[in-house]
Amino acid sequence: MKLRYLLSILALTGFLFAAYKVVTGNKPVPVAPAVVEPASAPFKAFIAGSGIIESKSQNIAIGTPLPGIVVNVAAKVGDKVKKGMPLFYVDDREIKAQLAIKQADLAKAHAGVTIAQANIADSRSLSQLAEAVIDKRAISREELLKRRNVLAIAKANLAGALASVQQAQAAVIDIKTTLDRLVVHAPVDGEVLQVNIRPGEFAQAGEVNPPLLLLGNLDQLHVRVDIDENDAWRFNKNRSAVAYLRGNRAFKVNLHFAYIEPFVVPKKSLTGDSTERVDTRVLQALYSFNPSKELTVYVGQQMDVFIEAQDYSPEPEAVKVVPTTAAP
Template sequence: MQIKYTLPLLAVAGFLFATYTAINSNNPTPIAEAITEPASAPFKAFIAGAGIIEAQSRNIAIGTPLPGIVKAIAVKVGDQVKADAPLFYLDDLDTLATLAIKRADLTKAKADVTIAKATFNDAKSLSDLAEAVTDRRAISAEELLKRRNAMLITKARLESALALVQQAEANLADTETTLSRLIVRAPVEGEVLQVNIRPGEFAPTGFLNTPLLLLGDLNQLHVRVDIDENDAWRFDKNSKAIAFLRGNRSFKVDLSLAYVEPYVVPKKSLTGDSNERVDTRVLQALYRFDRKQLPIYVGQQMDVFIEARDYSTNKDSENSQNDAKGPSS
């Protein structure tokens, strides 16, 4: 009897469980509450864009003209540096050894010039004595020719020695230039934003995803705004613009246009929104603002709203005028 009723009961229980699971799976997933309320546009018609803070001089990714092992770092994050100040040093032992060789070569070349000058002066004196003899019977034509040729040969050797001095000086200057290039210096006055290299590490040349060192002039900050290419035709350089600090919309600041980069580029700055388009191009406008009004850092994002002309009002006005005129006869 127990087996007779057990199987139907299990079947009913399985059906009820499946029904319960199906009903619960159809319930909408509750939407997670936003950590902070998003900023709202202060204009009736506007262009919205994501902005990212950067230095007035742009964020300068410092590279090295020569590859090598880093010997020492001269700065740390947050340091204020003057233009041409040393940032870090590359290993220079090989270059210093080469420099010593080039200096010795220059010293030898100058010594050879001294010898060549003395030899030339001796040959010239003998030639002058021979030329001063008025009685050609006192000296043979062959001897006179030898002395003339000897003077010309020593003169050519002197010129060659002088040329070798110039070559040695050029080689020395080349090595000194290489030595100076092993000291990476600041191209502009600014603040050190990042240091991503350590003593003993290898510093490569060329483009790097992570710069060796990041530098920027923070006396004035800019916000780089990405304007979708579909809204580029609505953008007006003279329009008002307001930026809200990402994460706290109570911090806002009026923007003034610094300049617009007229070349439309592929979008790179991502906001993280699930509905964000990434397969688009953007017009980049750079705005300046008073950094004292905001607790903000380079690389931080802002929500930017730019006032735009309300074209929908113009269309409604045109439609009403067409309706008032009626059909054309």
């Protein structure tokens, strides 16, 4: 009897618990508040776009014209460099050995010129002696002609020796040029943004991702703004523009129009990978602003950009139909 009551109580308890879970589970889940409030446009009519910060000179991906093992990296992240300063050095021992060979060839070519000049002097002396004989019966005509030909051959040998000197000099210049190309120099004044090469690593020539070294001029920053192609017709470079820092909308900066790239491209703002799917094409406009201590920003950082636009909302009576003339 007690067991039957106990089972009834347990069944009733389970039913009440299940009913409670059903009732509480049907309540709507409260929406979590945003960690950071999104930026809002300060204009009545505007174009919104995502902007990415880049240097004034654009971000220059430094490469090497010749592959090889890096022996020394002269630049560090954050260094301010001048145009022409060395950034890193590629192993040049083999090229220096070739330079020594070419310089020896040049010395040999100079010696050949000296020998050719001595042969000319000797041939000229013999020829002058033969020409100075008053009695032509004392020397045969054949011998006289032979001495003239020897002098002409000596002059030709001198011209060949001089050409060999020029060739050897060109070879030395070529090797020295190769040596100079093994030292990678800064193409512009700027700041080192990234270093992805270390001594002992192999530097590959051509396009490398990530680049061996990233350089940019940070005296002034640019914001590359992606404007949706659907809003491109509304864009006016003379309108005001403002950018908000992502993560804190209290930080903003007024932008100044720099230039526009009049070529609509696929939008790639996430990874930039060539296999990334894109479903939007954008017009890219670049705005400039001066960095300040109050606004801490970094190259590669994204910003929310709003560009003032004219309100083109058409009135019903303002819509005009353009007549078309049918072809006869």
